[in-house]
Amino acid sequence: MDGDEVRSAASDLLDAGAHEPLDAMRHSAAHVMAATVLELFPEARLGIGPAIRDGFYYDFDLPRPLTPADLESIEKGMQAQVAADLPFERYEQDRDTAVGELEAANQGLKVEIIRDLPADDATVISFYRHGSFTDLCRGPHVASTGKLGPFKLLNTAGAYWRGDETRPMLQRIYGTVWDTQDALDQHLWRLEEAKKRDHRKLGRDLDLFSFHPESPAAPFWHPKGMVLWRELERWSLEVRQDGGFDEVRTPAVVRRELWETSGHWDLYQDNMFVLDDSDHQSGLKPMNCPESMLIYKTQLRSYRDLPMRLADYSWLFRRERTGALAGMFRVRQLTQDDSHVLCRDDQVIDEVNLALTLVRRQYAPFGFQPRFKLATRPAKKLGTDEFWDMAEGKLAEALKAADTPYEIDAGGGAFYAPKIDVFLDDALGREWQMATIQADYQLPQRFDLEYRTAEGGFERPVVIHYAIYGSFERWIGVITEHFAGAFPAWLAPVQALVIPIADRHLEYAAEVQAALRQAGVRAEVDDRSERMQAKVRDAQGQQVPVMLVVGDRDAEARAVSPRLRTGEQSQGVPLDEFVTELAGRIQRRELWPLAE
RNA sequence: GCCGACGUAGCUCAACGGCAGAGCAGCGGUUUUGUAAACCGCCGGUUGUGGGUUCGAUUCCCUCCGUCGGCUCCA
Numbered sequence A: 001m002d003g004d005e006v007r008s009a010a011s012d013l014l015d016a017g018a019h020e021p022l023d024a025m026r027h028s029a030a031h032v033m034a035a036t037v038l039e040l041f042p043e044a045r046l047g048i049g050p051a052i053r054d055g056f057y058y059d060f061d062l063p064r065p066l067t068p069a070d071l072e073s074i075e076k077g078m079q080a081q082v083a084a085d086l087p088f089e090r091y092e093q094d095r096d097t098a099v100g101e102l103e104a105a106n107q108g109l110k111v112e113i114i115r116d117l118p119a120d121d122a123t124v125i126s127f128y129r130h131g132s133f134t135d136l137c138r139g140p141h142v143a144s145t146g147k148l149g150p151f152k153l154l155n156t157a158g159a160y161w162r163g164d165e166t167r168p169m170l171q172r173i174y175g176t177v178w179d180t181q182d183a184l185d186q187h188l189w190r191l192e193e194a195k196k197r198d199h200r201k202l203g204r205d206l207d208l209f210s211f212h213p214e215s216p217a218a219p220f221w222h223p224k225g226m227v228l229w230r231e232l233e234r235w236s237l238e239v240r241q242d243g244g245f246d247e248v249r250t251p252a253v254v255r256r257e258l259w260e261t262s263g264h265w266d267l268y269q270d271n272m273f274v275l276d277d278s279d280h281q282s283g284l285k286p287m288n289c290p291e292s293m294l295i296y297k298t299q300l301r302s303y304r305d306l307p308m309r310l311a312d313y314s315w316l317f318r319r320e321r322t323g324a325l326a327g328m329f330r331v332r333q334l335t336q337d338d339s340h341v342l343c344r345d346d347q348v349i350d351e352v353n354l355a356l357t358l359v360r361r362q363y364a365p366f367g368f369q370p371r372f373k374l375a376t377r378p379a380k381k382l383g384t385d386e387f388w389d390m391a392e393g394k395l396a397e398a399l400k401a402a403d404t405p406y407e408i409d410a411g412g413g414a415f416y417a418p419k420i421d422v423f424l425d426d427a428l429g430r431e432w433q434m435a436t437i438q439a440d441y442q443l444p445q446r447f448d449l450e451y452r453t454a455e456g457g458f459e460r461p462v463v464i465h466y467a468i469y470g471s472f473e474r475w476i477g478v479i480t481e482h483f484a485g486a487f488p489a490w491l492a493p494v495q496a497l498v499i500p501i502a503d504r505h506l507e508y509a510a511e512v513q514a515a516l517r518q519a520g521v522r523a524e525v526d527d528r529s530e531r532m533q534a535k536v537r538d539a540q541g542q543q544v545p546v547m548l549v550v551g552d553r554d555a556e557a558r559a560v561s562p563r564l565r566t567g568e569q570s571q572g573v574p575l576d577e578f579v580t581e582l583a584g585r586i587q588r589r590e591l592w593p594l595a596e
Numbered sequence B: 001g002c003c004g005a006c007g008u009a010g011c012u013c014a015a016c017g018g019c020a021g022a023g024c025a026g027c028g029g030u031u032u033u034g035u036a037a038a039c040c041g042c043c044g045g046u047u048g049u050g051g052g053u054u055c056g057a058u059u060c061c062c063u064c065c066g067u068c069g070g071c072u073c074c075a
Helices: A003-010 A021-040 A068-084 A095-104 A108-116 A181-197 A199-205 A223-242 A256-262 A289-296 A345-366 A385-401 A442-446 A472-482 A503-518 A532-541 A552-557 A575-587
Strands: A055-061 A089-093 A125-130 A133-136 A151-160 A169-177 A246-248 A253-255 A274-276 A281-284 A308-312 A315-317 A333-343 A371-375 A406-409 A419-425 A431-440 A462-471 A496-500 A523-525 A546-550 A559-564
Touching: A021 A055, A021 A068, A021 A125, A021 A133, A021 A169, A055 A151, A068 A151, A089 A095, A095 A108, A095 A125, A108 A133, A151 A181, A169 A181, A181 A199, A181 A472, A199 A472, A223 A308, A223 A333, A223 A345, A223 A462, A223 A472, A253 A256, A256 A281, A256 A289, A256 A442, A289 A308, A289 A333, A289 A442, A289 A462, A333 A345, A333 A472, A345 A385, A345 A419, A345 A431, A345 A462, A371 A385, A385 A419, A385 A431, A431 A442, A431 A472, A442 A462, A462 A472, A496 A503, A496 A532, A503 A523, A503 A546, A503 A552, A503 A575, A532 A546, A546 A552, A552 A559, A559 A575
Parallel strands: A246 A308, A371 A406, A496 A523, A496 A546
Antiparallel strands: A055 A169, A089 A125, A125 A133, A151 A169, A253 A281, A274 A281, A308 A333, A315 A333, A333 A462, A371 A419, A419 A431, A431 A462, A546 A559
16 A cells, blocks of 8 residues: 555545545445454444555454454345445434444544634534444445445554554554456456465565564675665666666764764654764764765865766665564665765756656666656655745656656655655556655755855755665566566576476487577586486476477587576577577676566 | 564465374476476474473463564654
């Protein structure tokens, strides 16, 4: 669930919002579920129950934790209500009556919602009723409970009342409902498929990385994972180099004074690993930017030096809260493909434009089509409205200059600057936020950066930050799930596996391997004393892009019989010809071989 | 950090108050094979940790560690 869903969930009762038929169905399903829960637990207090992407949830204050068996009985109760085909009826009440009735029904949480509604007379307190169940609700709903599509309750989870961790924790039940059985089955299949592709499982099966309790949430990279990492790194550095970047590297242990200057000591310390030495305090760096500021300041810069583009791929350390950790998606030690551009104010648009170009280029060999959102000023912000008008305007202009369609994420900006967020849709239709591009006017001020102008005066530069993969860790997690472990050949840890049919073919297999390696292909020989069929099976399991079966016929003709992991195979392909073709595809970073 | 669930061999799982088991993997041997699993044998465990209840705990209770689903956080 992403941030937008959270926001829409929280404002559900204040917002007519859902007008899609599917949304109405989902919201109605939440009511049907709440009705059943009240039957089973008459003392239950109701929180909120909105439609969300793919389904719905409802929050309850219950006398005891729910069990999977409870979910089953709730589902049964819901089925009964669907069978009864109870109509949904809307009615309105004035504020006092509504509060009185809800208080009588022990629904204090609902009372709180009403109390927080705007107090003007135009505010209508509307309720929806079906059967004996009524709920404070803006609607709309389907006509009757019989109109609910096929549904399934998925899981339960704790959720703070109104998303506030100082408030009581309620029990949330998630469910999904669709207009057809087919659509429901497909959704359940996607959930199932996501489980199979889980990068934590594939990372182990493909021997890419491991996690250990000795260093929770910090990945240990195995040889194959490291190959993948280096390929990704090589590609992103190539993109940076073509974009006019220079690479730098900065220390991990940094004294407190720097973080005080950057503001992290005050604002981010909870997320930092702080080290105490005898005479001073330090912090492991959670971000690279402050240190790049120091590099900038080692000389008096001229307007001619700008833009100065620095890439810093150092290790970062963030003391993430235990409950937030999630495989590669949230780790405590990470590496960003971090980019800082120090430029003049009049260069901001061009530099953001360049960033957008680099983002698209870096994503291309993965087959991703990024989508962009302009995240504008939040309620709690630094700086004047004039500043925000200017900063948002520049980002918008850069998006336009780069001919980039985008959405607006109103209020989604950081408190000190607007940003452009970049999103990807993976093979299962899941949305991931990856890159973020920010034009930062605060940090140069904090570090008192300046440059000599043509006129001999001093001006303050702007810093544009972005990381395109985001972090290597998270990127590897995402692409592992996107490709289900079947990485394109240019990324695959083993690109070609030579499979000799019998021991007498080992010598020729070694020749084939040497020819491949000569051409820059990561090639191995499966010299185990196994049947060829078993070697093929294992290679398929490891998602090796290309298997090269060699036997008598091949050795004699200096040929190979390739099999792609897609199942496609041919025989007697001349060795040189095949090596050239494969090496070419790898060098061009083709999205190959792909299942259908 | 909070709510809930989970933790048994390298992996996937069984046993659920009474001798801890299977498949795969690994190792040894046999087999030398033409495109998704050859055959035989062997090894493998202080049931995450510490404590409690019990004649007896993998099983029940508590602590801690870790993981998972969410919430919160993601300057």
